[in-house]
Amino acid sequence: MGAAEKAAHKNGGAQVNQGGRPRTDLGLLLDALFYRLRNAGPWRDLPERFGPYSTIHGWHSRWAKEGLWFKILEVFTRRVRGPVRLVDGTHILVHQCAANPAGGAATQAMGKTRGGRNTKLMALTDAQGRLVNTALIEGQAYEGRHVVNLIRAGCNLRIVGDKGFDDDKLRDTLRALGHQPCFPTKKNRKHQVRIPKKLYRTRYRVENFFCRLKRWGCTATRRDKLAQNFLSLIHFAAVIDWLRS
Numbered sequence: 001m002g003a004a005e006k007a008a009h010k011n012g013g014a015q016v017n018q019g020g021r022p023r024t025d026l027g028l029l030l031d032a033l034f035y036r037l038r039n040a041g042p043w044r045d046l047p048e049r050f051g052p053y054s055t056i057h058g059w060h061s062r063w064a065k066e067g068l069w070f071k072i073l074e075v076f077t078r079r080v081r082g083p084v085r086l087v088d089g090t091h092i093l094v095h096q097c098a099a100n101p102a103g104g105a106a107t108q109a110m111g112k113t114r115g116g117r118n119t120k121l122m123a124l125t126d127a128q129g130r131l132v133n134t135a136l137i138e139g140q141a142y143e144g145r146h147v148v149n150l151i152r153a154g155c156n157l158r159i160v161g162d163k164g165f166d167d168d169k170l171r172d173t174l175r176a177l178g179h180q181p182c183f184p185t186k187k188n189r190k191h192q193v194r195i196p197k198k199l200y201r202t203r204y205r206v207e208n209f210f211c212r213l214k215r216w217g218c219t220a221t222r223r224d225k226l227a228q229n230f231l232s233l234i235h236f237a238a239v240i241d242w243l244r245s
Helices: 003-010 026-039 053-066 068-077 143-150 168-176 197-213 227-244
Strands: 084-094 111-113 116-125 131-138 158-160 180-182
Touching: 026 053, 026 227, 053 068, 053 227, 068 131, 068 227, 084 143, 084 197, 116 143, 116 197, 116 227, 131 143, 131 227, 143 168, 158 197, 168 180, 197 227
Parallel strands: 084 158, 158 180
Antiparallel strands: 084 116, 111 116, 116 131
């Protein structure tokens, strides 16, 4: 019997007010995160039925710092079978409410391109297009430099990507790690590299993942200043995508 139950027993069964903050309803908290993921509004615009917006944002920031949704995502990725991994990147426009974060845009994975301020999402998926690992980089950054960081050590994989990864140094690095790159070469190269076309045709599934991801308002346009918080929302959406697969 806990302290609250003992106090209630002495008081004839009546509940005793212990003081302090009221406990947050976990179900209501998840509903609030799902609502914002879908509608992409400011935290202050959350409906009153979810409670104080500061409480919801506080829990979201805490879970983002602890990497809660990524840990749950890792549980799903243990079910992945087969050596095929699909890699690609996509641009995500940064909303004006997320611009000019403390410490500078570069520290929060924001960059400038012809389309304006944006961030780039790197994704590594399985052969079915379900997220395995991801990273946020600046919008103008070269994607090939971040492929190795997405791959876990100790496994021999077949990495499939588009012509944007046509880089001899990247191929040599992946082969040295025991992986087999499957990147088509550009037409202006003197020496063309042959790839298994049947394997390359599966690359569209990572594009399909981006399409499913950007159906959510909060992941189609970045509204979070901190890269940590925005990446947590992406992991949250990826967990939902795994549950639906």
